[in-house]
Amino acid sequence: MAKDTPPRWDRRMQQRLARGEAAALGELYDRFASLVHSQAHRMLDDEDAADLVTREVFAQVWENPEAYDPKQGSMRSWVARLTHLQSVRRLRRAAATSYEAEHGEGAVPDPEELERRVSSATAAARADYIVSSMPAPLRQALELAYIQRRDYRQTAADLGVTEDEARRRLRLGLQLLSTANARPLEGTAPPGYGRAR
Secondary structure, three states: OOOOOOOOHHOOOHHHOOOHHHHHHHHHHHHHHHHHHHHHHHHHHHHHHHHHHHHHHHHHHHOOHHHHHHHHOOOHHHHHHHHHHHHHHHHHHHHHHHHHHHHOOOOOOOOHHHHHHHHHHHHHHHHHHHHHHHHHHHHHHHHHHHHHEEEEEEHHHHOOOOHHHHHHHHHHHHHHHHEEEEEEEOEEEHHOEEEEE
8 A cells, every 4th residue: 555545444434424424423523532622622721612622623524524635644633633723723712812801902912922822732732642643552651651650671571571672662652752842844734734724
């Protein structure tokens, strides 16, 4: 299979959504709702806002399934990108509303401060997405080392692997996580999906 060929499931799902199959939306929701909700919650730190973003993302997918371009990436990446865009919009709106309430009608928040907040929320959400997407052996090693505070020897023993293998898994997991703060260059594809818009 060619590298740029999307999985058959993604193509079939898009076709089913384009035909208006409600069962397809249900299947897509079952598969990606937790991803969408957790990413939105991580960015917005608000359960109600995350619920709204989740509904908005799946409504957008239902109304515009043709917007998904299989050549640009997986359906999962596309849904994550939609979630990111919707969360950023909501974050900016909330910041503007909050700033206006504090400083009077028509007041506009400092664009640099707003961008710092968006970047921080984006990096946190990307880190969560990376951890949830990485292979289970890497995720398990990171959880043992950084959540349960095991050193690489204890991690190796808990996983039943050699110490070299535990170090390798930790190194690879950390390398993947380090990309969470990477920002795309202007005019290049945004992280996770498609062309810059």
